[in-house]
Amino acid sequence: MLTSAKIAFAQAGPELLAATIEALRTHRQPPRGRPAYTTGKTAAALHFEADDDSLTLYGPAHLQTLLTGRGPTTAAGAGGEPKLSEILAQWAEDKGLQFDDPRMTFQQFGFLAARKMHEQGSALYRTGEPSGLLDKVLTEDYLDTLLARIAAGEMTAITTALTHVLQGK
Structure with a gap:
């Protein structure tokens, strides 16, 4: 070249x-x-x-x-990689998100957000x-x-x- x-x-x-x-x-x-x-x-x-x-x-x-x-995806984590819920919980903690319900933990948020993503995809994906x-x-x-x-x-x-x-x- x-x-x-x-x-x-x-x-x-x-x-x-x-x-x-x-x-x-x-x-x-x-x-x-x-x-x-x-x-x-x-x-x-x-x-x-x-x-x-x-x-x-x-x-x-x-x-x-x-x-x-x-x-939308399945909830299965592959090959020892962190589950989506764990990734989202860590992301929320790193971002310093504060929840309307003070009793909600980052792990609960991660689980709920991952469930919604598995069912519907991310908000960006849904916009098309x-x-x-x-x-x-x-x-x-x-x-x-x-x-x-x-x-x-x-x-x-x-x-x-x-x-x-x-x-x-």
Whole structure:
């Protein structure tokens, strides 16, 4: 692959990662209009890999639920993974939710929320619209800028090579 592409991908990786974390912190998730960012665990799990011909951003499996929601499922936890009720209880505790009923525990909330999700899916899923979380990250302008960086690098390399040839080096 082009050397300039490799350099452009390596430079773009941290930018893409930072833009994705910023989207998690600030993008108002439908239907309630609150940012997805709670504790930073999702942001901390993001990473990128740049090689000769690609730039890949990796995230935890639940990142997809922040984009499209979670549809109705079964209650079975697989392979030693935490049950949805446990994940939701921890999320509510991390978020510092306060309940109308002061006797409700985070575990009770997790159980009730998980039961509703298993039956109906998440609120985002029920709207039928994607959240748009990453729409401001991978924009046409961003991709055009990345392409322009690659093209500029190649123009420099071609100019340098031609100059050396013309000068007989």
